[in-house]
Amino acid sequence: xxxxxxxxxxxxxxxxxxxxxxxxxxxxxxxxxxxxxxxxxxxxxxxxxxxxxxxxxxxxxxxxxxxxxxxxxxxxxxxxxxxxxxxxxxxxxxxxxxxxxxxxxxxxxxxxxxxxxxxxxxxxxxxxxxxxxxxxxxxxxxxxxxxxxxxxxxxxxxxxxxxxxxxxxxxxxxxxxxxxxxxxxxxxxxxxxxxxxxxxxxxxxxxxxxxxxxxxxxxxxxxxxxxxxxxxxxxxxxxxxxxxxxxxxxxxxxxxxxxxxxxxxxxxxxxxxxxxxxxxxxxxxxxxxxxxxxxxxxxxxxxxxxxxxxxxxxxxx
Amino acid sequence: xxxxxxxxxxxxxxxxxxxxxxxxxxxxxxxxxxxxxxxxxxxxxxxxxxxxxxxxxxxxxxxxxxxxxxxxxxxxxxxxxxxxxxxxxxxxxxxxxxxxxxxxxxxxxxxxxxxxxxxxxxxxxxxxxxxxxxxxxxxxxxxxxxxxxxxxxxxxxxxxxxxxxxxxxxxxxxxxxxxxxxxxxxxxxxxxxxxxxxxxxxxxxxxxxxxxxxxxxxxxxxxxxxxxxxxxxxxxxxxxxxxxxxxxxxxxxxxxxxxxxxxxxxxxxxxxxxxxxxxxxxxxxxxxxxxxxxxxxxxxxxxxxxx
Numbered sequence: 286x287x288x289x290x291x292x293x294x295x296x297x298x299x300x301x302x303x304x305x306x307x308x309x310x311x312x313x314x315x316x317x318x319x320x321x322x323x324x325x326x327x328x329x330x331x332x333x334x335x336x337x338x339x340x341x342x343x344x345x346x347x348x349x350x351x352x353x354x355x356x357x358x359x360x361x362x363x364x365x366x367x368x369x370x371x372x373x374x375x376x377x378x379x380x381x382x383x384x385x386x387x388x389x390x391x392x393x394x395x396x397x398x399x400x401x402x403x404x405x406x407x408x409x410x411x412x413x414x415x416x417x418x419x420x421x422x423x424x425x426x427x428x429x430x431x432x433x434x435x436x437x438x439x440x441x442x443x444x445x446x447x448x449x450x451x452x453x454x455x456x457x458x459x460x461x462x463x464x465x466x467x468x469x470x471x472x473x474x475x476x477x478x479x480x481x482x483x484x485x486x487x488x489x490x491x492x493x494x495x496x497x498x499x500x501x502x503x504x505x506x507x508x509x510x511x512x513x514x515x516x517x518x519x520x521x522x523x524x525x526x527x528x529x530x531x532x533x534x535x536x537x538x539x540x541x542x543x544x545x546x547x548x549x550x551x552x553x554x555x556x557x558x559x560x561x562x563x564x565x566x567x568x569x570x571x572x573x574x575x576x577x578x579x580x581x582x583x584x585x586x587x588x589x590x591x592x593x594x595x596x597x598x599x600x601x602x
Numbered sequence: 603x604x605x606x607x608x609x610x611x612x613x614x615x616x617x618x619x620x621x622x623x624x625x626x627x628x629x630x631x632x633x634x635x636x637x638x639x640x641x642x643x644x645x646x647x648x649x650x651x652x653x654x655x656x657x658x659x660x661x662x663x664x665x666x667x668x669x670x671x672x673x674x675x676x677x678x679x680x681x682x683x684x685x686x687x688x689x690x691x692x693x694x695x696x697x698x699x700x701x702x703x704x705x706x707x708x709x710x711x712x713x714x715x716x717x718x719x720x721x722x723x724x725x726x727x728x729x730x731x732x733x734x735x736x737x738x739x740x741x742x743x744x745x746x747x748x749x750x751x752x753x754x755x756x757x758x759x760x761x762x763x764x765x766x767x768x769x770x771x772x773x774x775x776x777x778x779x780x781x782x783x784x785x786x787x788x789x790x791x792x793x794x795x796x797x798x799x800x801x802x803x804x805x806x807x808x809x810x811x812x813x814x815x816x817x818x819x820x821x822x823x824x825x826x827x828x829x830x831x832x833x834x835x836x837x838x839x840x841x842x843x844x845x846x847x848x849x850x851x852x853x854x855x856x857x858x859x860x861x862x863x864x865x866x867x868x869x870x871x872x873x874x875x876x877x878x879x880x881x882x883x884x885x886x887x888x889x890x891x892x893x894x895x896x897x898x899x900x901x902x903x904x905x906x907x908x909x
Contacts, residue, residue, distance in 0.1 A: 304726075307725065308723050308724075308725040308811075310723070310810060310811030310812060311719045311723030311724075311725055311728075311811055312719075312725055314715040314716075314718070314719050314811070315715070315716060315719045315720075315725075315728065315731070317712045317715075317716070317778075317782070318712075318716045318719070318731055318735065318782065318786065319731060321735070321738075321779050321782050322731045322734040322735050322738065323731075323734070324753075325738070325746065325750065325779055326734050326735065326737070326738035326741065326746075327734060328749075329745075329746045329749035329750055329753070330741065330745055330746065330749075332749040332752075333745050333746070333748065333749055345752070398636070401632075402633070402636055405629050405632055405633050406633070408626075408629050410629060410630070410633070414895075416633050416637060417899075418892070418895070419637045419640050419641060420636065420637070420640055421891075421898075421899065422640070422644075422888065422891055422892075423640060423643075424902065425836050425840075425887045425888060425890070425891035425898070426840065426884050426887060426888070427839070427840030427841070427842060427857050427883070427884070427887070428840070428842065429840075429842050429857045429860055429861050429883070430840075430857075430860075430880050430883055430884045433860070433861075433864055433876060433877075433880050434643040434644075434646065434647055434877075434880060435643065437646065437647075437650065437663070437873060437876070437877065438642070438643060438646055438663065443658065443659075443663060443873065444663050445663070447662070447663070448662045448663050448664055451662050478639065478640065478643065481640075482640075483902055486899050486902060486903060487903060490903055531740070535739075535740045535742075538742050539742050539743060539744075541744075541842070541843055542842040542843065542857070542861075545842070545861060545865075546861055546864070546865070549865060559742075559744070560742065560743075560744050563744040563747075564744065564747075564843075567747070567748055571748065574748065575748065577744075578742065578744040578745040578748075579745065581742040581744055581745065582741065582742060582745050584742075585740055585741065585742055588740075589737070589740045593737075
């Protein structure tokens with residue numbers, strides 16, 4: 286009997302508090318995170334998607350949630366016609382074409398160069414820190430700085446072309462910055478210059494993570510070094526390649542300021558990228574701008590989704 | 603001990619080398635050529651900024667200045683025009699300082715608290731929040747800028763016309779928002795890697811959320827704070843898009859000022875002033891980079907570390 290009474294009084298004292306108060310400080314500290322995750326990343330993305338189906342010009346149609354009033358939105362709603370109009374525009378087609386041209390060049394360039402440099406640095410060389418510092422410093426610079434320097438270097442009137450002509454090599458021609466068809470590749474040269482260091486650093490970390498025994502085994506078997514890299518090391522580094530790919534590709538889709546500084550989008554609009562298009566149309570054709578940004582998001586989803594699937598799929602097993 | 607070490611490195615130990623090993627020379631040659639691709643722009647920037655206009659028009663981009671002069675630097679800093687004003691880059695420099703310092707401090711505090719919450723004090727839904735942040739990290743900023751501009755122009759002090767949009771506080775807010783995913787990831791991974799026994803011992807001794815954070819976690823995580831600060835200082839200093847949209851014209855940061863000086867000058871472009879301005883803008887992140895060395899690498903590699 287006495288036992289029972291003790292137990293019940295005990296129970297009264299330690300009755301669990303409501304669940305919401307558990308870890309209260311942690312929840313309190315995480316308020317900014319909740320705001321950013323829910324309001325900014327989820328809320329603003331949905332907002333953009335919602336108004337990308339309207340023909341808004343500079344202000345979105347007013348929508349009131351309390352009390353619910355979507356009449357203005359409905360009267361502006363044009364469904365996918367906005368997207369059709371977007372893709373009918375030459376400027377947007379050029380931007381999309383450019384992001385693929387730029388993306389493929391920058392990605393291939395950065396990966397080839399980044400991986401090769403990492404392999405060379407990994408050969409127990411002298412001045413390793415020096416070389417690494419040189420390859421990575423452009424990554425610390427802004428796209429504006431990168432764009433301006435390369436514009437100056439590649440400018441046919443003053444830069445590389447003129448210097449070569451001064452040396453007597455009058456046949457030399459390199460006018461990509463001013464050439465309508467080649468300008469995006471000139472931007473890619475600058476992009477590779479800025480982005481290779483990151484790939485190199487990630488690859489180097491990956492190479493250093495390869496077990497030394499692998500190298501010993503391949504040496505014992507008499508496999509040439511280049512074959513060891515190609516058939517053993519690279520397959521082992523697949524996770525590094527995939528994460529680098531996702532990082533670099535997501536950055537490429539966002540590329541904006543290199544173009545602003547290097548070409549201003551020109552000549553004409555031949556070096557526009559989607560990000561530049563979205564920015565330009567914000568104040569004049571909001572619906573189009575949002576449709577364009579939503580399309581950019583689709584690009585990113587195409588890049589990131591397989592990776593996320595791969596990551597989460599692997600974690601579960 | 604020494605015996606096994608010798609054995610382990612046996613076959614790969616120092617073998618007698620010829621003075622000129624062609625493979626080694628090839629490796630160094632490739633590295634040197636690659637270094638030139640990376641260094642030439644920096645060299646051209648410096649050389650051009652020290653020339654006068656006449657020499658630029660006549661001479662070669664790669665040649666050394668015949669009569670080195672610092673006038674372009676002075677002009678870039680204090681009198682170059684951005685179309686409307688002729689105050690040079692200096693106002694932009696100070697605006698960048700006023701934007702960068704509070705943004706870095708706030709975003710690092712918020713990021714470290716997030717990481718600590720996620721690593722040590724999980725609550726219902728915390729992992730979902732983290733996943734949203736990670737995915738948000740890959741979103742193109744362009745999807746979010748217009749809604750954020752609307753949102754911040756509706757964040758006003760009650761009863762006044764003072765709103766967040768187009769103020770220096772707005773860029774700081776935006777940098778805090780967009781710095782959050784990476785910083786949260788960085789700190790979460792770091793705190794999760796600390797021995798859990800320390801945390802448990804502190805809990806048994808009766809320390810709570812804040813006390814453990816300030817007395818146990820903070821003193822042990824100085825390196826990761828340095829990494830986070832380096833990452834944020836260079837990232838925020840180099841930002842262009844958020845500055846041009848959210849800061850408002852009087853608060854344009856240095857990158858925006860630089861672009862305006864270079865790309866809105868009427869008449870003859872003064873490339874020497876442009877390049878001097880470019881170097882001045884690049885100076886802060888470059889100094890941070892060269893001083894911090896390996897910590898910078900650790901910061902950028904953090905983005906590749908999985909959650």
